[in-house]
Amino acid sequence: MTNTLTVFKKEFRTYFASPMGYIYITVFLVATNWLFLRGFFLINQASLRGFFGVLPWIFLLFVPAVTMRLWAEERKVGTAEVLMTLPLRDHEIVLGKFLASLAFVAISLALTLVLPITTAIIGSPDTGSIIGGYIGALLLGAAYLAIGIFASGLTENQIVAFIVGIAICFVLLVLGENIVLFTLPTPLVPVFEFLGLGAHFRSISRGVLDSRDIVYYLSVVVLFLYLNLRTLENQR
C-alpha cells in the first residue's frame, strides 16, 4: 500500500510538473462549459442532461490523452528500467499510476461543479441525478483510464497509445449505443447494451445507483489493469 502511494505521488506530481496537465484541464473545461452554455441558450434550459449526455464522447478524447504518457514515456525515455528495478511489485506500480490518473480526472470533474451550482442558482435541478451523474462520470472515467493505461503499455509511442486507447474505448462505448443496437436482432439488444460502456452511465446519471452498474465498471477496470500487468510481464 505504501509502495502504491509512493508511485501515486510521483505520477500525480508529474501531471502538474509540466504545462501538459494544465492544458488538458483547460481544454476539458472549455469543451464542457461550451457544451453546457450551448444547451443553456439553445434550448433555454438550465439542465445538466446535455452535459452528461456528451460526457462519454468528451471522455473518449480526454481520458486516453491523460493516460497515454503513463507507460509509453517510461519505455521511450528508459525510466521504466529504473522504476521496474526498484523493489516494487508490478501491480503496485500499475495501481499507483491508475489512481494518479483517476485523481487527475476527478479534479477535472470537480472543476465542472460550477455548472450544477449555476443551474441550482437559476433553476431547480434534480439533485439526485446530478450526484448520480458525477458518480457515474467517475466510474466511466475509471473504465476509460484502465483501458488507456493498457494501451499505453503496448507501445513506446504516446500518439499510438492515444489512438489505440480511443479505439478500444470507442468500440466498447458504441457497442451499447443505438447506432449498433438498431442493427441487431432484438434478443441481442440487452446483451450489447449491458456490455457497452454508455448504458450503465446513463442509468446511474438518472439517479439510480444500481450495484450491477458499479460492478460492471469495476470489472472493466480490473480486466484492463490485469491485461496491462500481463503486457508488462511479456515485455520482461
Next chain:
Amino acid sequence: MIEATNLVKRFGPTVAVNDISFTVAKGEVLGFLGPNGAGKTTTMRILTCFLVADSGTATVAGYDIHEDPIEVRRRIGYLPETAPLYNDMTVVDYLNFIAEARGIRNGGRKAAVDRMIEVTSLKGVTKQSIGSLSRGYRQRVGLAQTLIHDPEILILDEPTSGLDPNQIIEIRELIKRLGEEKTVLLSTHILPEVSATCSRMIIIDQGELVASGTPEELSNQASREGTTVVSIRGPLPEITSTLAAAPWVADWHQVGESIGDLHRLRLRGSEGRDIAEDLFRTVVTKGWSLAELYREQVSLEEVFLRLTMSERGDAAKEERSEVNPE
C-alpha cells in the same frame, strides 16, 4: 555475491545472452567487457530482474532472481546505461521518490537524500529540473539514485560513458572507494578503466563468455602464445639449422638485418609454450652468445581484440576455448 548459471536470453531470432555463467565474489570489482551488442546490458538487466532469462538462473546475495526478485532488487544499486531519468522532476523530488520507493521514509529520507547530494556533489542543482542538467550532472543523479539505499551490490552499466576526462577520473575514484566495501559489477568499453578499477574481468562476445580472469592473467595467457625476441651472436647457418630442427619452435623469422654476426630473431614456441629457457640452454651449449632475450608484452587492448574482433570463424572458436580457463 552474484552467481549466474547458464543464463540465456533471446529477442526473436537474436540470442543476446547465450549460456553465460560467472560469479562475483563479495568485495570484488568485476569488469564486464565486450564489443557493442555483446550482451552486457542484457545480462545486467537479467541480474536486476528487469528482464527475465529464458533459461538459466542467478542468485544475488543468496536470493534467486526468479523466486525473490523483490529481495534481489532491494540489495542492488543499478545504474542503467545512459542513466535514464524523469526529466520533468527536480533533482530533489526524484531522489525523494527513489528513497521512498526504496523504503527509506520519514526522518531517514531527508538524511539519505542530503547524503547523496553531498557524495555526488549535486548541491547547486537540487531544485533544477533533471531535463535541464548536463550529461555529467545527469550521470551523477543516476549515481545518487544507485547509491541512496547503501546497497551491498552495485551494477553499473557504462558508468563513465559520455563524461569529460575530469569527471571520468572522479567517478572512477568513487567506484574504487565504493569497491572497498561493496561488490561491484561494471561494464565498460574503456580498457584502461578495467585496469584502473577492476580486480577481475570477464570478456563476452556475441552473447558468449570468451574469457575471465584478472587483467594480468588475461594478458599473461595471451602472451603465452605470444612471441619471444632474441638476439644471438653466432654463425647464422648453424643457428638457422638448429632452430629449424628444434621441436619447441613453432615458427621463427629474422628481424631486420644482421649486424656483423649479431642476428635478431622473433620466435613463437610450439603449443604456446614459453621458450625462453630452451633458447638460453641452446645458446649456451652451442657456445654462441646472447645479447638480448625477452617476451613481447601483450596489452589488454590486444587481448580484447584477439578475443572479440579477429576471431569470428570456427577456427577462432577452438583457439578461444584454449584461452578460456574455465
